[in-house]
Amino acid sequence: xxxxxxxxxxxxAGVAPSTVSFVLNGKAKQMRxxxxxxxxxxxxxxxxxYEPHRVAVNLRTGQxxxxxxxxxxxxxxxxxxxxxxxxxxxxxxxxxxxxCSTENNAEKGGELIRMLGRQMVDGYLITPAPGMENEIRRxxxxxxxxxxxxSYFPGIKAPYVLIDNFHGVxxxxxxxxxxxxxxxxxxxxxxxxxxxxxxxxxxxxxxxKKDIPFRKKRVLELNYHDSREQxxxxxxxxxxxxxxxxxxxxxxxxxxxxxxxxxxxxxxSMPKQMAAVCFDDHDIFRLYPPGITxxxxxxxxxxxxxxxxxMKQLDKQSGPLKESQVALPGRLIVRSST
Amino acid sequence: xxxxxxxxxxxxAGVAPSTVSFVLNGKAKQMRxxxxxxxxxxxxxxxxxYEPHRVAVNLRTGQxxxxxxxxxxxxxxxxxxxxxxxxxxxxxxxxxxxxCSTENNAEKGGELIRMLGRQMVDGYLITPAPGMENEIRRxxxxxxxxxxxxSYFPGIKAPYVLIDNFHGVxxxxxxxxxxxxxxxxxxxxxxxxxxxxxxxxxxxxxxxKKDIPFRKKRVLELNYHDSREQxxxxxxxxxxxxxxxxxxxxxxxxxxxxxxxxxxxxxxSMPKQMAAVCFDDHDIFRLYPPGITxxxxxxxxxxxxxxxxxMKQLDKQSGPLKESQVALPGRLIVRSST
DNA sequence: AATACTTACAAAATCGATTTAGCACAGGTG
DNA sequence: CACCTGTGCTAAATCGATTTTGTAAGTATT
Numbered sequence: 001x002x003x004x005x006x007x008x009x010x011x012x013a014g015v016a017p018s019t020v021s022f023v024l025n026g027k028a029k030q031m032r033x034x035x036x037x038x039x040x041x042x043x044x045x046x047x048x049x050y051e052p053h054r055v056a057v058n059l060r061t062g063q064x065x066x067x068x069x070x071x072x073x074x075x076x077x078x079x080x081x082x083x084x085x086x087x088x089x090x091x092x093x094x095x096x097x098x099x100c101s102t103e104n105n106a107e108k109g110g111e112l113i114r115m116l117g118r119q120m121v122d123g124y125l126i127t128p129a130p131g132m133e134n135e136i137r138r139x140x141x142x143x144x145x146x147x148x149x150x151s152y153f154p155g156i157k158a159p160y161v162l163i164d165n166f167h168g169v170x171x172x173x174x175x176x177x178x179x180x181x182x183x184x185x186x187x188x189x190x191x192x193x194x195x196x197x198x199x200x201x202x203x204x205x206x207x208x209k210k211d212i213p214f215r216k217k218r219v220l221e222l223n224y225h226d227s228r229e230q231x232x233x234x235x236x237x238x239x240x241x242x243x244x245x246x247x248x249x250x251x252x253x254x255x256x257x258x259x260x261x262x263x264x265x266x267x268x269s270m271p272k273q274m275a276a277v278c279f280d281d282h283d284i285f286r287l288y289p290p291g292i293t294x295x296x297x298x299x300x301x302x303x304x305x306x307x308x309x310x311m312k313q314l315d316k317q318s319g320p321l322k323e324s325q326v327a328l329p330g331r332l333i334v335r336s337s338t
Numbered sequence: 339x340x341x342x343x344x345x346x347x348x349x350x351a352g353v354a355p356s357t358v359s360f361v362l363n364g365k366a367k368q369m370r371x372x373x374x375x376x377x378x379x380x381x382x383x384x385x386x387x388y389e390p391h392r393v394a395v396n397l398r399t400g401q402x403x404x405x406x407x408x409x410x411x412x413x414x415x416x417x418x419x420x421x422x423x424x425x426x427x428x429x430x431x432x433x434x435x436x437x438c439s440t441e442n443n444a445e446k447g448g449e450l451i452r453m454l455g456r457q458m459v460d461g462y463l464i465t466p467a468p469g470m471e472n473e474i475r476r477x478x479x480x481x482x483x484x485x486x487x488x489s490y491f492p493g494i495k496a497p498y499v500l501i502d503n504f505h506g507v508x509x510x511x512x513x514x515x516x517x518x519x520x521x522x523x524x525x526x527x528x529x530x531x532x533x534x535x536x537x538x539x540x541x542x543x544x545x546x547k548k549d550i551p552f553r554k555k556r557v558l559e560l561n562y563h564d565s566r567e568q569x570x571x572x573x574x575x576x577x578x579x580x581x582x583x584x585x586x587x588x589x590x591x592x593x594x595x596x597x598x599x600x601x602x603x604x605x606x607s608m609p610k611q612m613a614a615v616c617f618d619d620h621d622i623f624r625l626y627p628p629g630i631t632x633x634x635x636x637x638x639x640x641x642x643x644x645x646x647x648x649m650k651q652l653d654k655q656s657g658p659l660k661e662s663q664v665a666l667p668g669r670l671i672v673r674s675s676t
Numbered sequence: 677a678a679t680a681c682t683t684a685c686a687a688a689a690t691c692g693a694t695t696t697a698g699c700a701c702a703g704g705t706g
Numbered sequence: 707c708a709c710c711t712g713t714g715c716t717a718a719a720t721c722g723a724t725t726t727t728g729t730a731a732g733t734a735t736t
Contacts, residue, residue: 016686056722059393354716394692
């Protein structure tokens with residue numbers, strides 16, 4: 001009934017525990033174990049179904065074979081896809097993943113990192129939220145393997161993987177231009193994330209390239225800490241004040257959903273009265289009539305690349321990681337909102 | 339730079355490691371440690387910021403202070419709310435949570451349970467999928483603490499917590515009756531989950547109570563393994579064949595979303611031509627015009643109760659758990675689809 | 677023939693905690 | 707004075723692996 005231990009296996013095979021360990025860890029050659037003995041051990045292991053005790057291994061080696069995945073919100077769809085890919089990818093490499101969400105709360109983020117540290121995860125995959133700078137700096141200082149996803153901090157030189165935000169917005173803007181839209185509004189939010197800045201920069205650049213004058217009135221920056229209702233009201237007012245707009249670009253899917261609701265309330269028909277493009281896809285954009293045109297993030301790609309960067313760090317420092325800042329292209333999905 | 343160990347603390351306090359351990363684990367009284375010494379130790383611990391090495395504790399005590407949460411799909415909204423509550427609740431009790439999704443795949447579910455077992459989680463919170471019966475039975479046999487959520491297996495006497503499905507459907511049906519609907523269809527899916535059976539039973543019972551004859555034609559059972567497109571087509575056909583229906587009850591939110599799409603395609607306006615009620619809420623039901631009336635699951639309640647049942651099992655068997663099969667009432671949220 | 681070097685393992689230390697058994701001293705009892 | 711009982715702690719065993727060191731037997735070298 002009790003768990004089979006290495007010692008048991010050793011006794012059954014008539015050898016010392018260390019010998020079994022060597023064989024199981026592929027050091028048979030190195031330790032000059034006879035093939036005969038190694039085979040005997042392997043057969044005992046297979047028959048008995050012995051599996052090493054992870055905790056004991058962890059204690060001895062200091063390797064937990066566990067990765068920590070810290071995301072903003074565990075309910076987001078971004079996380080959902082991310083988690084799936086990361087989990088399967090990690091499993092393939094013999095790693096487990098523990099998830100944590102910061103709920104957009106820097107304090108909680110730091111606490112989580114420390115908690116995971118105590119739990120002894122081998123590496124961190126983080127979608128950084130404002131305020132987590134110091135914790136991440138600390139991780140780098142302690143030479144813990146880290147990869148950031150979706151965003152990064154300009155001052156901190158940690159490897160990261162994200163969508164090419166500039167290019168993504170450009171795709172959307174080009175698409176709008178192609179369809180003949182010119183009076184294009186932009187809705188963003190006042191969170192100091194680099195990717196939001198980048199997206200907005202791309203918006204203004206796109207206008208400039210088309211020689212369309214930038215109009216401050218056309219840009220709405222919502223307040224992150226305001227209530228949903230309040231933001232909805234602000235957004236409605238913005239749309240009404242810009243009644244001559246023919247399209248709106250939403251900087252995040254949260255904003256896009258808000259926009260859907262606002263336009264629904266104002267009985268503005270899409271795309272007749274106003275077109276809409278949103279950065280980052282969402283279930284609802286597929287289903288909501290008439291379907292919203294979006295820039296889709298290459299989430300699987302991001303996850304895969306992030307894991308691979310992390311593994312490179314875990315792999316007995318194989319040099320200081322060149323090409324460690326990666327931006328993957330997004331994809332335009334055209335639906336009926338444009 | 340290195341980690342502080344118990345031994346270090348002991349040396350700093352001028353006592354033996356065991357003494358420190360006793361004090362830290364609240365066994366000072368029991369072991370007759372003088373208050374003076376205990377206080378000295380505590381002050382050293384606080385000043386040095388010592389924290390016990392979880393892995394070592396785990397190895398010695400066999401307690402990982404970790405719970406395994408296994409859900410169908412990590413992207414579902416049910417999971418999202420569940421995970422949040424469970425995580426905070428667990429943290430409060432000094433436990434960590436690792437998540438896993440079965441992706442509706444029994445084989446993967448079993449594998450996960452075994453993986454978690456190797457990882458040595460102390461207890462399991464599971465939303466069971468068909469085919470996981472044996473793995474769950476095995477857990478019970480090994481006297482592993484388990485609590486099922488959202489569903490259960492009639493043959494297996496494991497504690498579970500779920501919404502009162504019968505009552506929930508009744509709420510929805512009563513609401514439909516109240517609004518004058520009589521020709522009510524029912525859409526379900528052919529997964530052999532007890533909660534689906536229960537919901538359907540409630541539907542037929544509700545009709546009977548109102549002396550409305552049950553008509554087989556009004557019930558559609560979609561095929562789980564069919565593609566989304568195929569099911570959509572089947573559903574459209576069903577709606578067209580039952581053009582005299584005045585309302586549809588969808589048994590799950592997945593089906594409800596499918597229904598939304600079907601009715602969108604058929605240009606059936608809600609609630610004018612046909613009303614809709616769906617079991618289990620979803621973001622989209624709030625946002626999709628005109629808003630779908632739903633039975634909301636008391637997810638937080640389920641999570642809290644499940645944790646508490648699990649803790650009772652972890653608590654040095656405090657008797658064989660009476661009141662271990664809990665059904666919590668759902669709540670009707672009336673929106674404009676009825 | 678004595679020394680050195682391989683070979684093929686075994687023994688023991690180690691990771692960082694918990695827990696059981698033990699030990700020295702003080703005070704009380706017969 | 708011998709014996710027992712508490713007190714207040716320490717020493718050592720333990721959890722289940724990995725890894726370093728040790729060692730006996732056989733072969734090669736001088």
